[in-house]
Amino acid sequence: MTTTNAKGLKLGTTLYSLTTQFHAREYSFEELVRKVAADGIGPGLEVVGFQSIRGFPKVSDEFAERFAALIEETGLVPSCLGINADLRIDPDRPMSEDESLAYHIGQLEAAARLGFPLVRYQYPAGPAVIERLAPTAEKLGVKLGLEVHAPHHANHPDILAYREMYERVGSPYLGFIPDFGATARAVPPSFFEAQADNGVPADLIELAKDYWARAGEPYERRDAYIADARGRGFADRHIMALVIIFGLFSRATPESWADIMPQVIHIHGKFFDFDDNGQEIAVDYERILPVFVAAGYDGFMSSEYEGHMWNDADGFDKIRRHHALCRGILDRIQP
Amino acid sequence: MMDHRVVSDGGLFASASGFDVDVRLPWYRSLPLSVVEVVEVALDGHVIALENVTFELNGETLRPAELRPRTDDYWYVLDSALLHVAHAPVAQGSTHEVCVTIAVRPPYIQGLNRIVKTTKTLTAR
Numbered sequence: 173m174t175t176t177n178a179k180g181l182k183l184g185t186t187l188y189s190l191t192t193q194f195h196a197r198e199y200s201f202e203e204l205v206r207k208v209a210a211d212g213i214g215p216g217l218e219v220v221g222f223q224s225i226r227g228f229p230k231v232s233d234e235f236a237e238r239f240a241a242l243i244e245e246t247g248l249v250p251s252c253l254g255i256n257a258d259l260r261i262d263p264d265r266p267m268s269e270d271e272s273l274a275y276h277i278g279q280l281e282a283a284a285r286l287g288f289p290l291v292r293y294q295y296p297a298g299p300a301v302i303e304r305l306a307p308t309a310e311k312l313g314v315k316l317g318l319e320v321h322a323p324h325h326a327n328h329p330d331i332l333a334y335r336e337m338y339e340r341v342g343s344p345y346l347g348f349i350p351d352f353g354a355t356a357r358a359v360p361p362s363f364f365e366a367q368a369d370n371g372v373p374a375d376l377i378e379l380a381k382d383y384w385a386r387a388g389e390p391y392e393r394r395d396a397y398i399a400d401a402r403g404r405g406f407a408d409r410h411i412m413a414l415v416i417i418f419g420l421f422s423r424a425t426p427e428s429w430a431d432i433m434p435q436v437i438h439i440h441g442k443f444f445d446f447d448d449n450g451q452e453i454a455v456d457y458e459r460i461l462p463v464f465v466a467a468g469y470d471g472f473m474s475s476e477y478e479g480h481m482w483n484d485a486d487g488f489d490k491i492r493r494h495h496a497l498c499r500g501i502l503d504r505i506q507p
Numbered sequence: 508m509m510d511h512r513v514v515s516d517g518g519l520f521a522s523a524s525g526f527d528v529d530v531r532l533p534w535y536r537s538l539p540l541s542v543v544e545v546v547e548v549a550l551d552g553h554v555i556a557l558e559n560v561t562f563e564l565n566g567e568t569l570r571p572a573e574l575r576p577r578t579d580d581y582w583y584v585l586d587s588a589l590l591h592v593a594h595a596p597v598a599q600g601s602t603h604e605v606c607v608t609i610a611v612r613p614p615y616i617q618g619l620n621r622i623v624k625t626t627k628t629l630t631a632r
Contacts, residue, residue, distance in 0.1 A: 191535045195512065197585060222536040226583050258614035261539050261578050294615050366508075480535075484508055 180506050181464055182472050183495055184216015184251050186440070187224055189477035190487040194223070201225075202242060209246035213491045216251035216472035217243075218292075218438075221282060229255075229278040231285050239286055251472040252317065252349070252438045253288040255279035257296040272301045280305070283314045290315035290437055292349050295330055299337040302346070309345040317349040317437045323390045325354045325424035326431045338435060347437030350429050351476070352455045356421040359384055360444035360454045363417065366482035372410045376401060380414040384421070394418035420478075426460040430467055439464070439473035443494050450497050457497055465506050473498070509533035513607050513625035515587060521631045525559075525594030526550070529587045533623035534611050537584045540564070540577035546608040546622060548590060555592055564588040602630045 185208050193199045199207065201224050208214055221228040225235060243250060258275065259266045267275065276297060283291045293302065293316055302316060309316050324331050326348075338346045364377050383397035394415055401411040429436070445453045464473075475494045477487050510533075518529030528548070532538060545562055548555045557571050564582060568591065582588065590607065597603065608624040 188535065192508070195509075195531075195535065195584065220536055222538075223584060226537075226585075227581075228537070256536075256615045258539075260612065260614040260617065261541055263542060263575075263612050263614075296615055296617065480508065482508055 179470050181439075181461065181469050181502060182216060183213075183498060183502075184218060184249070184472045184474045185213045185491055186218035186220070186252070186254070186474040186476050188218070188220050188254065189475060189480075189491055191223070192480040192484050193487055196484075202238070205242050205246060205248065207488065209248050211488060211492060213475065213488075213495050214246070214248040216474055217248040218252040218254065218472075218474040219250075219286075219288075220254035221279060222256055223254075225282075229275075229282045231282045236285055243287070249472075250286065250288045251474060252290055252292050253279075253283040253286065254292045255283070255294075257294040259296055269298075269301055269304075272297060273304050276301065276305050277308050280308055280312055280314055280316075284312040288314065290317050290347070292317050292319050292438065292440075294319060295321075295324065295334070299334050302334070303337055303341055306341060306343045306345055310343065315345045315347055315437050317347045319349045319351055319440065320354060320432070321351040321440075322354040322356070322422035323419050325422055326350075326428045327424075331432075335432065347435045348432045349438045349440060350432075350436060351440040352442040352460060353420060353440075353478070354422045355424045355426045355428065355460060356454045357423070357456050358454045359417045359421050360479065362445050362479050362485075363482055367413050370413065372413050373406065376406050376410055377414065379404070380417060384417050385423075390418045390422060421454065426456065426463050429460075429463050433464070433467040433469065436464070436469060436471070438471055439469075440476045441473040441494065441498065442476045442478060443490070444477070444479045446493050446497070450493060450500075452494070452497060457501055461498065461501050462505055465502070509623050511625055511627075513609050513623055514605050514627045514629070516627070517629065517632065518587075518627075519597075519603060519605050519629035519631045521597045521599045522591065525592045526597040526631065527592065528590040528605055528607060530590055530607055530609065531587060532582045532584055532611070533609055533621070533625075534613065535584065537581045538611055538613065540569075540574045540580045540582060542612040542614050543574055543582060544610040544612075545571040545574070545590070546610050547606070547624075548592060548608075549604075549606040550592070550594065550597075551604050552606075555594065559593040561591045562588055563591060597631050599631050602628060604628050 515529040606626040
């Protein structure tokens, strides 16, 4: 815990990494938090409101008191509250801007109540709503971090629209949260292994890998892959089982994060699989962390394991490996 | 991974009017009932007409078609819902293949309708 007040890139965990263990009712919310502290995979603690808190965005007095006591007991530091741009709660009628603004304010108030310094928000909110939300963020003292998640990246047109608004508004409460799935070097092998277990043919997997690694826009490569695979006579359910790789993992360069660096307020250290040397296979941490350290980034990086989308691996074991990898790199490059 | 989570382990119960199935939300976070759909229920390979199925959660029992307007009622991610199925009696201790399909439309992901089907062989309790 000695690093808590130090400047620089600090480690932490999002409980989202432990979705398998939580959903299976193996660990309650309190048990997850206590184990994060006991395993030394804090000190940053990120929580997704709609995952961890019954009744969210309403927060009961009882929950707020229990959470404060848990933070006091464990010494963890609330780093980020994940909020959602749930514009289609009514699938037939998306929220108006006013409704979306009110919906975001409720979640921002929950963050303030629980002592989170910032929220992760999602791009469907739109620059107009976030601009109108900024005064509330300033009043509550909670920063707004746009998650830059694949298929987006720092210079994607959707993100440029936010960058232009941020520049015009000039509020220190407006920031970005890079998600390292946007700057991946490979698709996690465990994803393909899970698909192979479900009967997806090996040569179709090779074809998808080939298209993923080509040049060009991800969704154009996806459509080209689908057309090619259909032409070769593969079953549609197998073809479609692989298309999410074009949305979940983008190949922007790690160095491109420097373009938004002054406004980076938090990081999602996305990860999946490790090789025999402890390196992450899909995300090149040896290359990516120096980009942030060299720029003087000062804040938390949550270890965000997302392999739970396709297998039931032990999230705690994964996070411990991720922390070992990142701590080793930081020990070398961050005095 | 959610593919094996829709039907809970040990989640088949004999009832006076047929059987009940303990089901879980196949998503990582709570969702409003308006984005949840009970798509299909089958016992031993026989698909049951949805008019013979009701969905119990938060102390309320709804028909599958009544979920869509429920924009203010949430399915908390750790809670089980109970499907009540009107059916010929299922004997306690008998073993059956239970198959339930539930679809969710996460309200922040335009166009995604995630359909999750779980099949389990369970002994009725």
